[in-house]
Amino acid sequence: VDRARMFSVPLLEHQVVEFSEAREVILWGEGPLFSSRFAKLDFELKSEDDGIPAEGHTIWIHSSSSGLSKARIDLKSFRIPRPGRYRFEIQGLGEPRENDGEHQLVFMKPHRAKSIAYILGIILSAFIFVESLVLFFLSLLLPKSSG
Numbered sequence: 001v002d003r004a005r006m007f008s009v010p011l012l013e014h015q016v017v018e019f020s021e022a023r024e025v026i027l028w029g030e031g032p033l034f035s036s037r038f039a040k041l042d043f044e045l046k047s048e049d050d051g052i053p054a055e056g057h058t059i060w061i062h063s064s065s066s067g068l069s070k071a072r073i074d075l076k077s078f079r080i081p082r083p084g085r086y087r088f089e090i091q092g093l094g095e096p097r098e099n100d101g102e103h104q105l106v107f108m109k110p111h112r113a114k115s116i117a118y119i120l121g122i123i124l125s126a127f128i129f130v131e132s133l134v135l136f137f138l139s140l141l142l143p144k145s146s147g
Contacts, residue, residue, distance in 0.1 A: 004111040008104045009088065011037070016048065017088045017107070019080045024110055026059075030072045031103035038103075041092045043076050048085040055079040063115070072106065 006025065009015055019025070029038035045054040056078045064073040080086070090105075 004109040006107045006109060008106040011090070011093065011100045011103050011105065013090050013093050015088050016085050017045075018085045019107075020083050022080050022082050025078050025080055025107045026074050026110055027076045027078065028072050028074050028106040028108055029103065030070060030106050032099065033066060033069065033071050035071065035099075035103065037097070037100070038073065038075060041075070041090055043105075044089045044091070045078050045080075045086045046089070047081075048087055052081075054081060054086065075105075077110070 006019075007017070008030070009017060027043055031037055044056065046052065047054070056076055058076055059074050062073050062075075064071060066072070
């Protein structure tokens with residue numbers, strides 16, 4: 001997950017961000033555990049050159065990750081058509097709040113498929129381990145046939 005991280009920005013209504021390559025990016029919200037600061041926000045990226053918005057898609061099935069003090073949730077995916085500077089806008093942010101400094105928005109490379117592959121690998125490894133353990137104990141407990 002850390003290798004997928006591109007950069008992060010603070011919670012501001014308008015700011016300029018720069019992408020070095022054309023690609024898909026995922027916008028994640030990062031903040032304290034159980035924070036609802038990212039609820040009901042909408043995000044838009046517009047090219048600074050021509051003002052054309054980058055294609056964005058709302059993520060309906062959210063992924064999240066959390067540690068002891070921080071949590072992260074994916075909010076929206078964007079297709080960056082070309083490298084360059086983009087105006088990043090947040091609608092619905094409202095007045096600044098006391099703990100806004102503890103929140104940030106993180107642009108990441110997509111990594112969901114890789115994460116799912118790791119999870120399936122772990123499950124398969126655990127299954128093989130348990131099966132091997134059961135077969136080992138069965139070989140110890142079952143009488144050996146002499147033949």
